[in-house]
Amino acid sequence: MSEQTANWFNLYDARPDTEVPAESPLAWSYQNSGRPSVSQRSRVVLRERPMLGHLILRGGAIVLDEAVRRVLGFGVPGRPNSLSQDEGGERSIQWLSPDEWLLIVPGGEEFSLESRLREALGDAHYAIVNVSGGQTLLELEGDKARELLMKSTPYDVHPDAFPVGKGVTTVFAKSNLILRRPTETRWELVLRRSFADYCYRWILDAGREYAIGVEA
Amino acid sequence: MSQVNRLREGGRIDRARRLNFTFNGKRYQGHAGDTLASALLANGVDIVNRSFKYSRPRGIVAAGAEEPNALIQLGSTEATQVPNVRATQQALFEGLTAQSTNGWPNVQRDVMSLVGKLGGRFMPPGFYYKTFMAPASMWMTYEKFIRKGAGLGRSPMERDPDIYDHLNQHCDLLVIGAGPVGLAAALTAARTGARVILADEQEEMGGSLLDSRETLNGQPASQWVAQVLEELAGLDNVTLLPRTTAHGYHDHHFVTLHERRTEHLGETAPLAAGVRPARSRLHRVRAGQVLLATGAHERPLVYAGNDVPGNLVAGAVSTYIRRYGVVPGNKLVLSVSNDHAYRAALDWDEAGREVVAIVDARPAPDGELVEQARDRGLRVITGSAVLEAKGSTRVSGARIATIDTATFTVTGQAETLACDTIASSGGYSPVIHLASHTGARPTWNDEVLGFVPSLVKGVHAAGSARGIHDLAEGLADGMAKACEALAELGKSAEVIALPQVEARREGVACALYQVPHEKPTLRAPKQFVDMQNDVTAAAIELATREGFESIEHVKRYTAMGFGTDQGKLGNINGMAIAARCLGKSIPEVGTTVFRPNYTPVTFGAIAGRHCRDLFDPERYTAMHQWHVEHGAEFEEVGQWKRPWYFPQSVNGKQETMHEAVARECLAVREKVGILDASTLGKIDIQGPDAREFLNRIYTNKWAKLAVGRARYGLMCKDDGMLMDDGTTSCLGENHFLMTTTTGGAAGVMEWLELWHQTEWPELNVTFTSVTDHWATMTITGPEARNLLAEITDIDLARDRFKFMDWREGKVAEVPARVFRISFTGELAYEINVQANYALHVWKTLFQHGEKYGLTPYGTETMHVLRAEKGFIIAGQDTDGSVTPEDLGMQWAVGYDKPYSWVGKRALSRSDTRRIDRKQLVGLKPKDPTVVLEEGAQIVFDPDHAIPMPMVGHVTSSYYSPTLQSGFALAVVKGGQSRMGQTVYLPMADGKTHAAEIVGPIFYDPKGERQHV
Amino acid sequence: MFHIYCPYCEEYREEEEFHPKGQAHIARPADPEACTDEQWGDYLFFRDNPRGIHHELWVHAVGCRKFFNITRNTVSYEILETYKMGEQPRFTAEYPEGKPDEQVAAEKVAAEAAGVERQEGVKA
Structure with a gap:
C-alpha cells in the first residue's frame, strides 16, 4: 500500500510529472467540426480554457469557508447560485448546492491545493474530489452571447435575473452544464467532458448567424 | 388577369410593388402588403378549396386565423411544401406558389363532389365510423381512398432546406394581441420598466385599428398605432413579436409562441450575409403574468347554402376593403343581429359598389351606425334574415324573410334579392382559446352573448377577449388590466393618457345563431356550422336525436371544431343548435374546451435545432x-x-x-x-459512514473490504429486484470508488442521493460523479x-x-x-x-x-x-422482475448483515419465494450452428396447442468462436432445478429450436484463467 | 411545464431541471423484518391518487441535486408550496387554505431540532 492510502482518504495526483501529450475534451471536436476563425463580423467569440484544476468541495459551509479562506485567501460563497473569485479572477469558487462547491484554479495547482485544504480541514467531515479530467471551461463573449444562450438554455440570462457573480447548474440544449457570469461581458460554461462535443457543435450551429469565432 | 376587385385607392398595400403568384397553376398579380387571400379576392377567384367531406366548392369566408376554408398547400418544390396554411394569414411574396388543399383532380371539377351531391343524406355524422368499420381488415384499403379524397394537405417528401430554432424568453408581462387593447396594456406596462413581450399573429400590429372607421385623438386610428409602436420599439425592456401566434398556454404561465420570421419573404428563408436565418422560431416564454388581448371572432349566421363562395363574415368585408383595397363582390346583402356589423355595408357603399339590402333580425334597430346607413339611403329590412343563399359556385341571390327568433320560425313570405355576396354577423365570440388551455372553463355571459374566459391566477383578459367590444372601454380596460397584472408582481404602474375616441351609441344586439328555414333543419338545404369539418346544423340535430346530449359528445360524434379549426367560427353556433334541439340553454349544454394548438405549428418550429446531428447528445470518451x-x-x-x-x-x-x-x-x-x-459510471464516495452506506445499499457485505481491494456488488430496489451492479473499490478507510453500468450511471447516482437525503440523512457520506474524470x-x-x-x-x-x-x-x-x-x-x-x-x-x-x-x-x-462466463448485464438479462436469487447469485447476498438493507425484506415475500420463478440458466442449442434469437419465448412442450404456455425467454445469445457453438442465457420457470432438460423455442418462421438447459457458465467454470 | 421553486436554490426553475419521484412522506418502516407481507407490500406498492391536494417528492436533478417536497393541486396543477426534506407541509387536504400559524411554527421548531441532530456530523 502506498503511504497516502493509510489515511481515511486516498489523495492522488492524477497529473503526470513529465511532459506527456494531453488532450482537452474538445481536441477531437476541433478536428472534426473545425474552429471558425474570429472576424470583424463575429458577434460571439468562444474560447476554451482547457486543463484547469477543478475540485468539488463537500461539507458544511462554515467549516469549509474557514479552511478555504486560510488556504486561498477568499471564502466560499454562502448564498445559493453565487460565485466568488480572487482578485485576478484566476481562482473561483461557485455554490452548487447547500453542501457543495466547485473550485476552479489554474491547471497544476489542484493537487497541492487539495493537500493543503485537507490539512487545514483536519478531522472535520468534508470531502474533496478532483474532477479536472472530467470537465472543461468555455468562455463566451460578444454582444450576441446572451441571445445565443437564450437559444440554448431555459434559464433566464437577462442581466436583471443573471447579474455578474452568479452561477447556476442548468439545462443546455438536451444536456446540462454550469453557467456563470464572472464579469459584465463574459459568460463561462463548464461542460462535462463526454458532452463537450455535443455542446460545442450546438454552440457553433446556434452561433452561425452571429458569425461565431473560436479563439485558438 | 386583372385585379377586378381592387379599388383604385385605399388600403395599406404598396401599390408600387406588384407581386406575381401562382394559385392552382394559374398566374396572378397582387401587391406588397396583400395576404394570399386578399390577392385572390382582388383577382376575383371565388373557389379556393373543396370541402373536407362533401367536396363542395368553398370560398374565402374570413380575413384571419378563423378562416375555415382557405387552407392551402404552399410551395413550388417538393422540399418546400407546407400543408394547411391559411391563405388569410399568408403574406404575398414574389413567386408564391400555392394549391388548394382538397380537390381531386382540381377544385373546379371535383369527382368527390358527386359523393357530396348524391350524398348529403348518405353521409350523416359518424359516416366513416358506420360505413367503413367492417370488415376491420379492409380499413387500410378504405383509408387510402378516404385520405386521397378528403385529406388535409400533405407533408414534403424531401429534406427541408430551412432551419428553425427556439428562443427561451422570460418576462414580467406577456401581452397577446396588439390591437387597441393590447397596445394600451403593453404601453402601460412598458413605461414602468417591466419586461414586456407583445406578440401579435398578424403581419402588422394594430389589430382592428388597421381597418377601423374610428379616429383616435382626431386622427386616423393607424396613426396612433404607429406612435405607440415607435415608443415601444425604442424601449430596451420591450420585445415586439409581430407575425407571432401564441398557440399554446401551458402550466404556470409557460406560453409557446410561433414566430414566422421569413414566411412573408419567400418559401425559404433568404440568406442574410451568407447565412440562412431561422425560418420560424418557437419562443418558449415563461411569463410572470399574461394579458390576453386576443379580441373576438365574428360569428357568421347559420343559414342554408351559407358555404357557397360569396358568403363572408361581415367584419372580413370591412377588412378586405379598408386594409387591402379589395371589394370581394359587386352586390352585397348583409344579414346581421347587431349594430357593429353595419360597418360592412357602409364600407361597401363607400367603395362604390351596390348594397342591395341590410337585413337586420331585430325588429327596431336604432343605433348610430343604423342611422348612418339609413342616412346614406341604404335599404334596411328589419325583423328579417337571410334564410338561404342561392347559387352553386358563387352566390347569385339571397332569400330573405321575416323571422321569429323566439319560436325559431319563418313568419313571412320569402323574397329573393339578387346579389353576389352575402355577409353575415351573429355577434362576436371572445377569443378564449388560450385561457381555455389553462384548464379554466369559460362561462356563458348573456349580455355578451358569448363565452367569457375564466382565468387562473396570473392571467388577465381585457377588451373584446372578455366581451368589452367598445373601443374606448377596451382601451381603458387594457390599461387597467395591465396595472392589475403589475400589481400582482408587486410593481405599480401609472395611468397613461389614453387617446380620445368619439363615443358611439350602439343598439342592443339580439341572439341569433341558426336562421330558421321554411323546411325543418333535417330537410332544409345544408346549413353549415363548421365548414372546415363539414358539420351541418342537421348533423348536430341528428346527433342530439341519437342520444348525444353533452356538447363534448356531440363534438366528437360530428367532428365539430376538430383539427386545425378548433371551433373558431362554429363552436358557439353548434352549441346553440344543440341547446335548441335539447330544449336547454347554451350554458346547460356545457362549455366548450379548446386545446393547443390555436393554429397549426410547423414541425420545423417544434423541432428547432434539435434535429439531424443535434437531435440527441452523443457522448464520447477520451479515446x-x-x-x-x-x-x-x-x-x-x-x-x-x-x-x-x-x-x-x-x-x-x-x-x-x-x-x-x-x-x-x-x-x-x-x-x-x-x-x-x-x-462505466464511476462514483467517488467519501465519509466516515461510507462503508455503512454501502452495506445498506448493496446486497452483499462491505464491512471487511480492505484498502487496496475491490468487490463486485449487487444493488436492488426495495422490492428485491436487481437494478444495477458493478465493482466498488476501497481507496481509503472511508473512501470508495463505485462503478455502475454505462446506462445506469445517472440513475444510480440519484438512487444513492435519494436514500441518503430521505432515509439516512444521519449518515455522513458524499457522492460525486467522476465518470468523466x-x-x-x-x-x-x-x-x-x-x-x-x-x-x-x-x-x-x-x-x-x-x-x-x-x-x-x-x-x-x-x-x-x-x-x-x-x-x-x-x-x-x-x-x-x-x-x-x-x-x-x-x-x-x-x-x-x-x-x-x-x-x-x-x-x-x-x-x-x-456471456460465455455467465456474467449478467443488468437491464439485458434482468428486467426489473429478477431477484439476485433468481440469478443464482446467493453468494452476493448478505443474509445476515445487521441492517435490513435495501431489497432484503422483499426476498422473503411469498412471491419472491415461489419455486417456479423465472431463473437464470444457460441454453445450449441442440444444433450448435443455431444462434437463438434474443427475446425468443421458451416452451416445455412444442406440441402443445396454441396458445402454448410460455415459460421464459432468451436474454442473451451469441455465437462463441471459442466453443464453436451458439449459446444463450435465458430465464426459465424453475430453471435452476431443470438442468439437463430440453426446452423448445418456436420461431415466427415456423421452425422450432431445441435447447438443453445448462449452467450459465460456459467457459472456464472454475474461474482459473482470471486468477493466473 | 411546471415552474418550481427549489427551496435549496431559493429560486424558480424550469421543470426540465427536475425529476418527479412519486408520493412524498412515504417512510421506510423502521424494522422491515417486523413487517407482515401486507405491510411491506403497502409500503412498496400502494400510493394515493387524490383529486386535489397532493404531496410529491421531487429532485432538482439538473441543479443542486437535492430532494424536496411539493404540495400540488392535481386538478389545477397549482403548486401551493415547496418544502425541504424533514419539514411539514403548510397546505394539506385537511387545511387546504393553510394550517394556522401557531401550528406551522411548532412544526418548524420540531423539524429544525431534528435537522440539527442530523446535520451535527456535517458541522462537527
Whole structure:
C-alpha cells in the first residue's frame, strides 16, 4: 500500500510529472467540426480554457469557508447560485448546492491545493474530489452571447435575473452544464467532458448567424 | 388577369410593388402588403378549396386565423411544401406558389363532389365510423381512398432546406394581441420598466385599428398605432413579436409562441450575409403574468347554402376593403343581429359598389351606425334574415324573410334579392382559446352573448377577449388590466393618457345563431356550422336525436371544431343548435374546451435545432478519435457512442461483424485485447459512514473490504429486484470508488442521493460523479501482464497484485489506478487515468502491444466474452422482475448483515419465494450452428396447442468462436432445478429450436484463467 | 411545464431541471423484518391518487441535486408550496387554505431540532 492510502482518504495526483501529450475534451471536436476563425463580423467569440484544476468541495459551509479562506485567501460563497473569485479572477469558487462547491484554479495547482485544504480541514467531515479530467471551461463573449444562450438554455440570462457573480447548474440544449457570469461581458460554461462535443457543435450551429469565432 | 376587385385607392398595400403568384397553376398579380387571400379576392377567384367531406366548392369566408376554408398547400418544390396554411394569414411574396388543399383532380371539377351531391343524406355524422368499420381488415384499403379524397394537405417528401430554432424568453408581462387593447396594456406596462413581450399573429400590429372607421385623438386610428409602436420599439425592456401566434398556454404561465420570421419573404428563408436565418422560431416564454388581448371572432349566421363562395363574415368585408383595397363582390346583402356589423355595408357603399339590402333580425334597430346607413339611403329590412343563399359556385341571390327568433320560425313570405355576396354577423365570440388551455372553463355571459374566459391566477383578459367590444372601454380596460397584472408582481404602474375616441351609441344586439328555414333543419338545404369539418346544423340535430346530449359528445360524434379549426367560427353556433334541439340553454349544454394548438405549428418550429446531428447528445470518451480513425463501428449505449467492433480489411475485403467479433474474441482468449470501458459510471464516495452506506445499499457485505481491494456488488430496489451492479473499490478507510453500468450511471447516482437525503440523512457520506474524470481501458487476455509490465512501475507479480486488488502507479508515465477486475474471465487489468492523458496511454499500449497481438475490441465481443462466463448485464438479462436469487447469485447476498438493507425484506415475500420463478440458466442449442434469437419465448412442450404456455425467454445469445457453438442465457420457470432438460423455442418462421438447459457458465467454470 | 421553486436554490426553475419521484412522506418502516407481507407490500406498492391536494417528492436533478417536497393541486396543477426534506407541509387536504400559524411554527421548531441532530456530523 502506498503511504497516502493509510489515511481515511486516498489523495492522488492524477497529473503526470513529465511532459506527456494531453488532450482537452474538445481536441477531437476541433478536428472534426473545425474552429471558425474570429472576424470583424463575429458577434460571439468562444474560447476554451482547457486543463484547469477543478475540485468539488463537500461539507458544511462554515467549516469549509474557514479552511478555504486560510488556504486561498477568499471564502466560499454562502448564498445559493453565487460565485466568488480572487482578485485576478484566476481562482473561483461557485455554490452548487447547500453542501457543495466547485473550485476552479489554474491547471497544476489542484493537487497541492487539495493537500493543503485537507490539512487545514483536519478531522472535520468534508470531502474533496478532483474532477479536472472530467470537465472543461468555455468562455463566451460578444454582444450576441446572451441571445445565443437564450437559444440554448431555459434559464433566464437577462442581466436583471443573471447579474455578474452568479452561477447556476442548468439545462443546455438536451444536456446540462454550469453557467456563470464572472464579469459584465463574459459568460463561462463548464461542460462535462463526454458532452463537450455535443455542446460545442450546438454552440457553433446556434452561433452561425452571429458569425461565431473560436479563439485558438 | 386583372385585379377586378381592387379599388383604385385605399388600403395599406404598396401599390408600387406588384407581386406575381401562382394559385392552382394559374398566374396572378397582387401587391406588397396583400395576404394570399386578399390577392385572390382582388383577382376575383371565388373557389379556393373543396370541402373536407362533401367536396363542395368553398370560398374565402374570413380575413384571419378563423378562416375555415382557405387552407392551402404552399410551395413550388417538393422540399418546400407546407400543408394547411391559411391563405388569410399568408403574406404575398414574389413567386408564391400555392394549391388548394382538397380537390381531386382540381377544385373546379371535383369527382368527390358527386359523393357530396348524391350524398348529403348518405353521409350523416359518424359516416366513416358506420360505413367503413367492417370488415376491420379492409380499413387500410378504405383509408387510402378516404385520405386521397378528403385529406388535409400533405407533408414534403424531401429534406427541408430551412432551419428553425427556439428562443427561451422570460418576462414580467406577456401581452397577446396588439390591437387597441393590447397596445394600451403593453404601453402601460412598458413605461414602468417591466419586461414586456407583445406578440401579435398578424403581419402588422394594430389589430382592428388597421381597418377601423374610428379616429383616435382626431386622427386616423393607424396613426396612433404607429406612435405607440415607435415608443415601444425604442424601449430596451420591450420585445415586439409581430407575425407571432401564441398557440399554446401551458402550466404556470409557460406560453409557446410561433414566430414566422421569413414566411412573408419567400418559401425559404433568404440568406442574410451568407447565412440562412431561422425560418420560424418557437419562443418558449415563461411569463410572470399574461394579458390576453386576443379580441373576438365574428360569428357568421347559420343559414342554408351559407358555404357557397360569396358568403363572408361581415367584419372580413370591412377588412378586405379598408386594409387591402379589395371589394370581394359587386352586390352585397348583409344579414346581421347587431349594430357593429353595419360597418360592412357602409364600407361597401363607400367603395362604390351596390348594397342591395341590410337585413337586420331585430325588429327596431336604432343605433348610430343604423342611422348612418339609413342616412346614406341604404335599404334596411328589419325583423328579417337571410334564410338561404342561392347559387352553386358563387352566390347569385339571397332569400330573405321575416323571422321569429323566439319560436325559431319563418313568419313571412320569402323574397329573393339578387346579389353576389352575402355577409353575415351573429355577434362576436371572445377569443378564449388560450385561457381555455389553462384548464379554466369559460362561462356563458348573456349580455355578451358569448363565452367569457375564466382565468387562473396570473392571467388577465381585457377588451373584446372578455366581451368589452367598445373601443374606448377596451382601451381603458387594457390599461387597467395591465396595472392589475403589475400589481400582482408587486410593481405599480401609472395611468397613461389614453387617446380620445368619439363615443358611439350602439343598439342592443339580439341572439341569433341558426336562421330558421321554411323546411325543418333535417330537410332544409345544408346549413353549415363548421365548414372546415363539414358539420351541418342537421348533423348536430341528428346527433342530439341519437342520444348525444353533452356538447363534448356531440363534438366528437360530428367532428365539430376538430383539427386545425378548433371551433373558431362554429363552436358557439353548434352549441346553440344543440341547446335548441335539447330544449336547454347554451350554458346547460356545457362549455366548450379548446386545446393547443390555436393554429397549426410547423414541425420545423417544434423541432428547432434539435434535429439531424443535434437531435440527441452523443457522448464520447477520451479515446473516441482513435476509434474513429481505426474504423470502429459504433453502438449507442444510452447516449454514449461505444465501439461495437473494429472491422478490418482482409485481402481488400471488409470483415463482417461476425468475422470481426470472432477474431476479437479469440484474440482475448489467446493473446490480449483492449476495451474502452470509460463509459462505466464511476462514483467517488467519501465519509466516515461510507462503508455503512454501502452495506445498506448493496446486497452483499462491505464491512471487511480492505484498502487496496475491490468487490463486485449487487444493488436492488426495495422490492428485491436487481437494478444495477458493478465493482466498488476501497481507496481509503472511508473512501470508495463505485462503478455502475454505462446506462445506469445517472440513475444510480440519484438512487444513492435519494436514500441518503430521505432515509439516512444521519449518515455522513458524499457522492460525486467522476465518470468523466477517469478514462478506463481494460487490457485482458493471457498476455495482459506482459504487455502492461512494459510500461508500468507497478509490481504485477501474481501474488502481490492479486485478482480483485487495485494498485496505483504509473502507466506510460501517467499516474494511474489499475484494478484487477475481469469481465471476460481472462487475466485483466482496468487502467484508470485522468481523461486528458488517456489517449496518450492508449496509444502507448499499442506501441508496445503489437508483439503480444494486442487487439482492440468492442461491445459485441465484450458481450460474447462475458456471456460465455455467465456474467449478467443488468437491464439485458434482468428486467426489473429478477431477484439476485433468481440469478443464482446467493453468494452476493448478505443474509445476515445487521441492517435490513435495501431489497432484503422483499426476498422473503411469498412471491419472491415461489419455486417456479423465472431463473437464470444457460441454453445450449441442440444444433450448435443455431444462434437463438434474443427475446425468443421458451416452451416445455412444442406440441402443445396454441396458445402454448410460455415459460421464459432468451436474454442473451451469441455465437462463441471459442466453443464453436451458439449459446444463450435465458430465464426459465424453475430453471435452476431443470438442468439437463430440453426446452423448445418456436420461431415466427415456423421452425422450432431445441435447447438443453445448462449452467450459465460456459467457459472456464472454475474461474482459473482470471486468477493466473 | 411546471415552474418550481427549489427551496435549496431559493429560486424558480424550469421543470426540465427536475425529476418527479412519486408520493412524498412515504417512510421506510423502521424494522422491515417486523413487517407482515401486507405491510411491506403497502409500503412498496400502494400510493394515493387524490383529486386535489397532493404531496410529491421531487429532485432538482439538473441543479443542486437535492430532494424536496411539493404540495400540488392535481386538478389545477397549482403548486401551493415547496418544502425541504424533514419539514411539514403548510397546505394539506385537511387545511387546504393553510394550517394556522401557531401550528406551522411548532412544526418548524420540531423539524429544525431534528435537522440539527442530523446535520451535527456535517458541522462537527
